[in-house]
Amino acid sequence: MDEPLALRWRHKRIGTARIVPSRPRAMGTGNLRRKAHASPVGKRSEANWVIRGTRKYLCRRPGTIQVHAVSTCAHCGVSLIDQPPKAARRRQVFDLPPQRLHVTEHQAESKECPACHQRTTAAFPSGVEAQAPYGPIVMALAVYFNHFPLVPYARLREVFRDLWDVALSAGPLLRANRFVAQELAPITESIRTAMQTEPVVNIGETGMRVMCHLYWFHTVSTPLLTFLFAHPKRGRDAINAMDIWPHPEGTTVHDGLPTYDAYPGTQARCNAHHGRELTAVTEATQQSWAADLKSLLGEMKEATDSARAAGEAQVNPALQAAWAYPL
Numbered sequence: 001m002d003e004p005l006a007l008r009w010r011h012k013r014i015g016t017a018r019i020v021p022s023r024p025r026a027m028g029t030g031n032l033r034r035k036a037h038a039s040p041v042g043k044r045s046e047a048n049w050v051i052r053g054t055r056k057y058l059c060r061r062p063g064t065i066q067v068h069a070v071s072t073c074a075h076c077g078v079s080l081i082d083q084p085p086k087a088a089r090r091r092q093v094f095d096l097p098p099q100r101l102h103v104t105e106h107q108a109e110s111k112e113c114p115a116c117h118q119r120t121t122a123a124f125p126s127g128v129e130a131q132a133p134y135g136p137i138v139m140a141l142a143v144y145f146n147h148f149p150l151v152p153y154a155r156l157r158e159v160f161r162d163l164w165d166v167a168l169s170a171g172p173l174l175r176a177n178r179f180v181a182q183e184l185a186p187i188t189e190s191i192r193t194a195m196q197t198e199p200v201v202n203i204g205e206t207g208m209r210v211m212c213h214l215y216w217f218h219t220v221s222t223p224l225l226t227f228l229f230a231h232p233k234r235g236r237d238a239i240n241a242m243d244i245w246p247h248p249e250g251t252t253v254h255d256g257l258p259t260y261d262a263y264p265g266t267q268a269r270c271n272a273h274h275g276r277e278l279t280a281v282t283e284a285t286q287q288s289w290a291a292d293l294k295s296l297l298g299e300m301k302e303a304t305d306s307a308r309a310a311g312e313a314q315v316n317p318a319l320q321a322a323w324a325y326p327l
Helices: 003-012 031-038 136-147 153-164 170-183 185-195 236-242 258-262 271-285 288-309 317-323
Strands: 110-112 119-121 200-210 213-221 226-231 251-254 266-269
Touching: 136 153, 136 170, 153 170, 170 185, 185 226, 213 236, 226 236, 236 258, 266 271, 271 288, 288 317
Parallel strands: 200 251, 251 266
Antiparallel strands: 110 119, 200 213, 213 226
């Protein structure tokens, strides 16, 4: 590869694994990046995905039954009002009931003692400290929408106003998030501890905006566990703050960020990132070997998945021997 071409390829090379942590352009996207993400290794393109619905079975005890009576014969016009039905076909519509805010008023009695003539007032239950607070179901929904589908505060307020006529402010949302975080702290700590002894973990980081500032959303995951961590830094400071590393007992699969190489344990590169890099090489240099190698990685992944699903300890040795030959 001549030097100008190599420089152009380095300039166009994409993927979060090669972005300098301090560069704000980590949040940007380009045409090459969109193309490189379109068909990761081992996955079908989005155009070939099939979205399969969930079959709904008829409910045994529906909340409402509407009987559609037959009054006239469709063939000869004779009245059928006095005739008993011979059968009935069933169809059920699954819908949500009209949503309306339910208000519970709490009244704390105040009584005067006949002996000392002093008044004693009953205490309000937990969660009723303010004059008109929102209940736990409203706040649980708010926390769910804020964290699972990642609806921001401003749009979340619009959703609650449009659907339930609830004027939800940012203050209760923030307090609810902090309360849930405190309640989940033991579970979070148990996941953090479990990650340190897993045989294989996947780790990565993605840029995001927090109060208009660039933060990094770090993830550590296994097939059963996921640990999420937000930090203003991408490299060593954030990794140390997660308190999961060093991870010497298992293999860590990551995106090739050089910072990970400084930690102990077995390192492995993510094939999805290999696929993006190979796509970038193909488009920047027009060399066929990168596309062939990406296709081979996809074939190896499919064979590995099939062997694992069949309960086999390894991929067919004949296939492994075939992969060892040069392209």
